[in-house]
Amino acid sequence: MVKNCVDASVFIVGLVFGTASSILSKVLFDMMVDDKKFEKPLFQTLMMFVGMSLALPIHFMFNKSKKETQVSVDGESTAEYEMLHEGDADQGKLSWSTIKLLLIPSFFDLVATALANCGLVMIDVSIYQLMKCSVIVFVAIFKRTILRVHLKRYMWLGVVLNMIAVTLVAATSFFPSDDGADAKAEVQKTGSPLLGIFLVVLSCLVQSGQYVFEEKVMGDADLSIPPLVVVGMEGVWGLLLSVIFVLPIAAMLPGNDCVDGKCSYENTWDTLHMLSKSMGILGMTITYVFVITGYNAAAIFVTFLLDSVWHAILDNFRPISVWGTQLALYFITNKKFGEKWVTASWLQLGGLVLLLVGTAVYNATIEVPCCDYVITEEDIDDTDEFNMSVSPFVMATSTESRVRRRRSSLIQSREV
Numbered sequence: 001m002v003k004n005c006v007d008a009s010v011f012i013v014g015l016v017f018g019t020a021s022s023i024l025s026k027v028l029f030d031m032m033v034d035d036k037k038f039e040k041p042l043f044q045t046l047m048m049f050v051g052m053s054l055a056l057p058i059h060f061m062f063n064k065s066k067k068e069t070q071v072s073v074d075g076e077s078t079a080e081y082e083m084l085h086e087g088d089a090d091q092g093k094l095s096w097s098t099i100k101l102l103l104i105p106s107f108f109d110l111v112a113t114a115l116a117n118c119g120l121v122m123i124d125v126s127i128y129q130l131m132k133c134s135v136i137v138f139v140a141i142f143k144r145t146i147l148r149v150h151l152k153r154y155m156w157l158g159v160v161l162n163m164i165a166v167t168l169v170a171a172t173s174f175f176p177s178d179d180g181a182d183a184k185a186e187v188q189k190t191g192s193p194l195l196g197i198f199l200v201v202l203s204c205l206v207q208s209g210q211y212v213f214e215e216k217v218m219g220d221a222d223l224s225i226p227p228l229v230v231v232g233m234e235g236v237w238g239l240l241l242s243v244i245f246v247l248p249i250a251a252m253l254p255g256n257d258c259v260d261g262k263c264s265y266e267n268t269w270d271t272l273h274m275l276s277k278s279m280g281i282l283g284m285t286i287t288y289v290f291v292i293t294g295y296n297a298a299a300i301f302v303t304f305l306l307d308s309v310w311h312a313i314l315d316n317f318r319p320i321s322v323w324g325t326q327l328a329l330y331f332i333t334n335k336k337f338g339e340k341w342v343t344a345s346w347l348q349l350g351g352l353v354l355l356l357v358g359t360a361v362y363n364a365t366i367e368v369p370c371c372d373y374v375i376t377e378e379d380i381d382d383t384d385e386f387n388m389s390v391s392p393f394v395m396a397t398s399t400e401s402r403v404r405r406r407r408s409s410l411i412q413s414r415e416v
Contacts, residue, residue, distance in 0.1 A: 014298035014314050019321040021295050023329070024288045025117065026125035027337055031281050033274040038281050039257075041117035042250050043271045046242040047285060048113055051292025052235025058297055059228035098225065099233060106237035108210030110246065113238075115203035122196025123173070124339050126323035127348065130169045131200040133319065133355055136162050136362075138208035146212055154371035158362025165358055168351035170197050175344035227300045316359050319352055 031038045120128045140159045143149040151159075173193035247268045255265030275282045302314055329338030360366040367373060 010298060010301050011314065014295065014302045015317060015321055017291050017295035017298050018314065018318045019325055020291045021288070022125050022129055022318070022322045023325055024284060024291060025120055026128075026326075028281065028284055028288065029121050030337055031278070031284065033278045033281065036274070038274055038278075039121050040266055040271050040274075041121055042114055042242070042246055042266045043268065044117050044288070045110065045113045046239065046247065047289050048292050049110075049235045049238035049242060051289040052231050052296060053239055054232070054289070054293040055228045055235060055296050056232030058293070059226055059232060062228075063226075102230065102233045103237050105210045105214050106234040107241065108206055108213065109234060110238045110241050112203040112206040112210065114246065115199045115206065119196040119199030119203065123193050123200070124326070126319065126326050126339055127169055127172060127193075127197070128200055129319045129322045130348070130351060130355065131166060131197055132204060133162065133316075133359075134166045134201050135204040135207050135211075136359070137166070138205050139211055140362075142208050142212045147216060152372060154364065154368050154373070155362050157368060157371070158358045158360075161354055161358030161361060165351045165355035166201075168354065169348055170201075172344035172348050172351075173197055175342075175347070228297065231296050231300070316356060319355070323348075323352070 025044060028044060029037060029039050029041075116128070116132070119131075123131075137159055140151060140155070144151055173196075247266070250266040251264050251268055253265040255263060257264055257267045257270065259267050259270045275285065299314070323339075326339040327341060330340045332338070357366065361368060364373060
């Protein structure tokens with residue numbers, strides 16, 4: 001009973017934090033100071049990396065207290081944690097070469113997140129969350145072409161269904177808004193929804209490159225690094241890259257962030273000025289940082305305390321929770337934040353349903369007639385090493401798959 005309560009709590013916390021991270025991103029963009037929106041996508045990217053870097057103290061705190069080994073009363077979680085960190089004394093310590101290796105996925109993550117945030121400024125967060133699912137398509141293609149992983153027929157069917165779903169969601173940008181003139185003013189202010197969708201899809205392409213690198217290079221290196229350390233170090237690298245390169249370059253590039261007649265893509269000094277003038281924006285930014293930290297920790301525990309399938313369910317359920325929250329916010333805040341139901345929402349709903357079906361088909365949750373579902377040893381290795389429902393913790397997931405295989409071996413040996 002205790003274990004079930006803990007499992008349910010971990011999943012709910014992960015869902016709440018995951019939903020809140022997307023909602024807060026859009027709310028921050030819509031908040032205003034002196035009649036100017038706080039549309040600072042690169043600053044928000046920086047804050048995401050700050051939140052990720054806080055995973056390091058969380059890891060060291062847990063490692064010191066050892067409380068995570070006592071979560072399960074039946075000892076299952078203890079065994080998993082011990083297997084997860086098996087070999088840490090030799091391989092788990094962060095060497096300089098490992099730290100440098102983590103710079104590459106951090107760069108991918110920086111570019112992908114910056115593109116996604118720039119796109120989010122121009123589109124609704126529900127569409128943004130659904131379009132982020134296009135990463136599934138790119139990952140499947142990269143699995144086949146780069147990693148040479150065999151995909152069964154039903155898996156390709158799931159990919160095709162997801163492509164159709166993403167196309168349906170993207171098509172909603174062609175529908176005229178029910179607000180007429182207000183929509184035109186919004187486009188002039190923040191940019192074209194089509195451009196926003198393109199940037200989000202492009203971010204998914206870049207993110208797929210990160211996943212492939214982490215699986216191919218870091219997986220081959222067989223690095224036994226605790227997942228929170230991976231997240232934390234990628235956060236530190238991303239923070240440094242943002243402060244040293246991205247924000248200064250953005251201040252020199254032309255754009256629509258205007259201060260005293262001088263316009264740039266993003267003015268960091270203006271960002272700090274707006275933060276100092278609005279306690280609401282400052283408080284929301286701090287909340288966003290801790291939400292990112294909480295989601296990273298919760299996602300890790302969902303994977304290791306429950307099962308990788310539950311992590312996939314968590315990722316797939318986020319579009320529903322995000323959209324539902326946005327619809328509720330629209331009425332709760334008297335139309336100040338959130339989204340309202342419009343004509344195009346029916347098409348978006350169809351895309352959401354098809355997305356869930358496509359993912360279920362790929363994961364063999366829904367079995368399709370005339371498809372081969374016989375699992376070979378090669379299929380198990382392929383599925384373990386690179387799951388369709390990829391998370392930002394692919395290298396950690398590779399470690400988790402080794403834990404799962406060892407656990408399966410233990411179970412089989414006990415049965416014998």
